[in-house]
Amino acid sequence: MQVICKNHRCKQSFEITDGDLAALEMVSPIIAEKKYSISPPTLCPDCRQQRRLAWRNERFMYRRTCDFNRKEIISMYPPDSPFKVYEQEIWWSDKWNALDYGREFDFNRPFFDQFRELQLEVPRVALVNKQSENAHYTNHSGKNKNCYLSAVTFESEDIYYSDWVIDHCRDCVDCSYLNEGCELCYETYYAWGSYQAFFCDFIKRCQNVWFCYDCMNCKDCFLCWNLRNKQHCIENKQYSPEDYQRKIREIFPLSSAVLKKYREKYIQTKERIALHPAIYQLQSEGCSGDLLFFSKNCTECFDSIKMEDCRHCVDAIDIKDSLDVYHVGWAEMMYECHAITNAYNLLACHFTYDNKNAAYCDCTQNSHDLFGCAGINHGAFCILNKQYTQEEYKHLVPKIIEHMRKTREWGEFFPLSFSPFGYNQSRAQEYYPLTKEEALARTIRWSDYEPPAPKAARSIAAVRLPETIADVPDDVLNWAIKCEVSDKPFIIIKQELDFYRRTGLPLPKRHPNQRYLDRMEQRRPRKLWKRTCQKCQKEIETAYQPSRPEIVYCEQCYLTEVY
Template identity: 45%
Template sequence: MQKTCTQCKSAFTVPKEDQKFYEMISPVFGGKKYSIPPPTLCPDCRRQRRLAWRNEKRLYRRKCDFSGQTILSIYSPDKPFKVYEQDIWHSDKWDPMSFGRDFDFNRIFFDQWDELHHAVPLPSMNLRFQNQNSDFTNLSARNKDCYLIFASNDNEECLYSTFIHRSHRIMDCFFTFDSESCYECVDCYESNNLLFSEFCKNCFDSALLYSCQGCSNCIGCVNLANKKYHILNLPVSKEEFEKQFALIKNPAMRREALNKREQLRLTLPHKYMAGFGSENCTGDHISYSRNVKDSYDITYSEDCRYCVWFHKAKSCYDCYGWALPGELGLENHLLGNNFYNVAFSESCTNDVSNILYCRYCENGSKDLFGCIGLQHKQYCIFNKQYSQQEYEALVPKIIEHMKKSGEFGEFFPHRLSPYGYNETVAQEYFPLEESKVKAKGWNWRDAVDESPQAEKIISGDQLPDAIDQTPDEILDWAVKCEVTGKLFKIQKAELKFYRDFGLPVPRRCFDQRHLDRMALRNPRKLWDRQCAKCQKPIATSYSPDRPEIVYCESCYVNTVF
């Protein structure tokens, strides 16, 4: 089926297998199936719409609308929503059912849902629990002594990182797991004392590595396995390694070494898709999965498409995070911990099933439609309780009403997002100027946050190259980012990390450093091209106009290993 995206106007295809999935997951009431129509947006615009509901990193001080206490929240104080501190929100001190209301068939669904959304209190943070001394985190669990880490679990003494898990004392990392004492690493696993490296596993005491495994005491190497004391893929003495390892901590020397590594990298093959142990998959960063298509950062999943950041998921389309496990999902954001048959919903977790168009519904809730903030509930519409018979009679009528208005089959629109577009991950992957966002009728946060209080402001490009030249007083200063001009403070634990590892204080703010790390990964987009060695057709995140040499998996393995 050929369609034209109603948002970007590009042509896209709805394959037959997608159509079969939509029919399979369509709800059934009274023996009648209420078919979900094919999407009106292309896959990229659908993902953009979901990401406009994902505020990962913007934290604000505001009042809890229950206690009046100052709290941290992902909702800025100017937002017209009621926000409760997370522990209060999960308690029995209030009743979300008290906001229940009837459905009005004279109005469209989304406008009525939006009114309920503004009435029901929202939790101050998203999925943050069992943390110790880790207040400045979001989408986080079981972390200890961490600061500004996001979508990250089971870490200790980690700072300024996103998507890190089971790690200790790492900083400025992205998608780094089971590691210790790492700095500025992207897609690294089971590593220790690894600096400025990408796509590495089981590497130690090294820097500037790219796609290496089992290496130690190496600098600037690419595609190496089980090597020791190598620089730019050539063997060196222990003394030469130690000399160069000390030098690369100087920013100018590191840039020079990185340029040499990049020259080497472009002469060596790259695997068409990151990941391993998968069958019949397309996308990037997919491991131990089968029949997963057009998806990214997926593990132990099967029969999924257009998904991102999913673990142990089955039969899901157009979902972003996180499963563990889950089955049958369509057009959801943040869905996990044993869900079944959930569609067009946001932040619904813990044994939920058979729910449509819900937000923040949790803990065994099932058979819900258009609800917000419910736990352990069944047969509810707009937070109002019904009998099973009443529920199964009313929901089909609402679906038919939504079909007439063109709402059924659509995720929550941009205009209903509780965040400004520039506060969300959508801005990271689909950046837009303020004028274009507002022209679309989407939200934008105009408010300017207060700059940090500081005795002195120092420009990032004036910071010393050597950490031993950086005084303790820098903790009282504000640093002006050399790219954005944004002021930021250096934390005490952060300064200790730099001194322990002999690293200079960064010249760029956390947001810019995060974007720099994001740029080291390929885009979440596929192109058709041929393996540079055997000419086999491949679908890869390396666009044809890029300079890398790209191999299919078999040619890559046979060449590199």
């Protein structure tokens, strides 16, 4: 059936299919042997996604005071946040009890109003970087060592200014979506098992490659595209080992000017020469979406691994039977959730680890059978952080659900205005940008907080930096460099300087956040369009808008050309 999005600023028509309704019925909670069907969505997929993304800040970190012990800490919440914030060691400890904030449910008021009051009182954890060593400036991460200003990084070492770097990667800077032990990579996006990859995209098992796109099992290549099992190539032209080295010596060592020239040429190559598959899927069956790996029967899903029977899911790992979730892993039976791991049967939950049978919960851990709770660890049968017996819980929750049906809250995720972050601090700003005026008009929080400038002995404009790394003095560690785009000052840390010297890269002229935004510019939107294959003219579904300049082929034509 066709439905009009209830967001009056959108009002787009969207389809709720029979498959959507069947999936919603499947994930609807069962309480005391009775199923409580989840209402069909009232917002279009984009507006639902925007609402979830507004609840995620993974890259912005601030110095502030722990509200428990007044200790200075690093936090994803700035000092002007309205929430109480505890450092990790305190938040996970038994030095406080979330049940102390419990309250009775009031059937004369909407559920969300009551939950908001609870949310504002219960302390929040400053960051999430569990089981890590010397990784204080990482978030939504775990089991790392020596990492800095990175997010969604797991089981990796010496990672800087990166996101989604997992599975034993090492010595990587300014990268996104690295897997399978990548090492010594820089400004690389989507790579598997690669070593010494610089300014590359979609590479697998490559070594010593620069400015390469969609290459596999390649070694010693420069500015190449769509290659398989090649070595000693420049712009897809084969060279002898001796001629290749001679050509490379003409390019290196890289100066800032030379690097800029090749970066621009690489972008032009991807846009005008390289072949692009309509969608990027690997060993996936019966799926619609882009950047899907080892998945089955998924609809409108993106950037995910090992999914089965899922719809409208993004950035997921190993999940089943779920709809409308973002950044989740190792879980089943979820709807409208964000930041979930090791979970089963969740509805409208945010940042819950190791939970089952929970609905409308925020920051609850190692718990089961919770409704409308915040900050609970190792709990069960609680409503608005108030403890009940199992019998009382199963008697009261159905009444609350019926109340939420009347107030039209049942089945909806938390409102945008409840997000613990300013909209401009969240991932939503990257995909659904708003101005401050637009956000405030919608009663969405906006943060005007600006952290103090880095302390430095000297301030220098990026344009005045040395052209090559060989000319950079050790004293650069005491400089505040003004970004050539935003004019925002940033510093170089010692580990970063060591990396540039080891790889021969010139110093960056842009702030780490600007470098991240530059990578985002090269990403495809998480949407699908209809267009025709530019080889056989067959109609295809693709992640490339028809107006984009890239050469896009259907799967069959792409494979024929590349292999």
